[in-house]
Amino acid sequence: DAGVIQSPRHEVTEMGQEVTLRCKPISGHNSLFWYRQTMMRGLELLIYFNNNVPIDDSGMPEDRFSAKMPNASFSTLKIQPSEPRDSAVYFCASSLASGGQPQHFGDGTRLSIL
Amino acid sequence: AQSVTQLDSQVPVFEEAPVELRCNYSSSVSVYLFWYVQYPNQGLQLLLKYLSGSTLVESINGFEAEFNKSQTSFHLRKPSVHISDTAEYFCAVSEIRDDKIIFGKGTRLHILP
Numbered sequence: 001d002a003g004v005i006q007s008p009r010h011e012v013t014e015m016g017q018e019v020t021l022r023c024k025p026i027s028g029h030n031s032l033f034w035y036r037q038t039m040m041r042g043l044e045l046l047i048y049f050n051n052n053v054p055i056d057d058s059g060m061p062e063d064r065f066s067a068k069m070p071n072a073s074f075s076t077l078k079i080q081p082s083e084p085r086d087s088a089v090y091f092c093a094s095s096l097a098s099g100g101q102p103q104h105f106g107d108g109t110r111l112s113i114l
Numbered sequence: 115a116q117s118v119t120q121l122d123s124q125v126p127v128f129e130e131a132p133v134e135l136r137c138n139y140s141s142s143v144s145v146y147l148f149w150y151v152q153y154p155n156q157g158l159q160l161l162l163k164y165l166s167g168s169t170l171v172e173s174i175n176g177f178e179a180e181f182n183k184s185q186t187s188f189h190l191r192k193p194s195v196h197i198s199d200t201a202e203y204f205c206a207v208s209e210i211r212d213d214k215i216i217f218g219k220g221t222r223l224h225i226l227p
Contacts, residue, residue: 004157031213042219043158043204050213091157099211100146100165105157 002026006092006106014114018080021109024073025094033103034067034077035091043091049075050097082113116141116207118218126224127195135190135221137179137205147188148206148215149179158204164188175199200225 005024013019025032033048047057049069060067064083069075079086089110093103121136139145146165150158162173169181179190188205205218 033214043217045214045216048214056214093157095213097213099208099213100163101213102148102160102163103158103215105159107155107157 004092004094004104004106006090006109008109009107010110010112012112012114013082015083016081018078019082019086019111019113021077021090021092021111023075023077023092023106025075025092026104027073029094029096029104030072031095031097031101031103032069032075033093033095034075035093037089037091037108038087046077084113087111087113116145116209116216118205118207118216120205120218120221122221123219124222124224126226128226129197130194132193133191133195133199133223135203135205135223137188137190137218139186139188139205139207141186141207141209144210145207146210147179147181148208149173149177149188149190150204150206150217152202152204152220154201161190161203195223195225197225197227199223 007022034046037043046059047067052069067077089108091108093105095101095103117140119138127133148163149161151161152158162171164181172178177192202220202222204220206215208215
């Protein structure tokens with residue numbers, strides 16, 4: 001069974017560059033979530049989609065962050081321009097869209113902005 | 115809005131000793147409750163969940179949690195820990211009919227030899 005697939009696993013880039021993180025959810029899941037994890041703030045929900053439509057983006061920190069889900073099998077999280085404080089581990093998770101369904105997480109993208 | 119409080123950020127315990135990781139939640143409506151585990155350099159994995167029915171739920175690797183509605187708690191316990199249980203544990207809550215899950219800040223479990 002393929003789980004949630006994220007790429008790249010690691011990204012190191014310089015401040016000001018555009019960063020694109022990618023996620024392939026589990027086939028058949030219709031909810032997709034993007035999280036950011038840091039030591040200071042823990043796990044934060046950035047945005048989530050249901051049937052490819054953004055439902056709640058209140059966690060997106062700034063206009064520099066954007067997320068898209070062009071189809072049921074692919075989503076991107078983009079940061080432009082990137083800043084050192086964006087350094088974190090970014091997780092994508094997917095689930096079936098009904099109450100009580102657990103979320104399945106990818107292994108994350110470790111992002112370092114120099 | 116619901117919230118989750120994990121009272122301990124770190125818990126050290128000797129191997130083969132029992133452990134309890136505490137979790138309290140707040141919500142004005144009925145909820146589902148979860149415990150997730152995160153091993154180093156991995157994503158979170160579901161450990162166990164409470165949806166309805168029996169208030170005691172168990173995982174396949176010896177953990178159990180009990181839903182206590184009056185105390186709004188969902189503490190995680192294991193009678194005898196193993197070195198392989200070293201990980202971070204997250205308590206989480208979601209309101210019924212809501213896809214969103216709210217996570218606590220996590221508790222790091224350190225197993226001492």
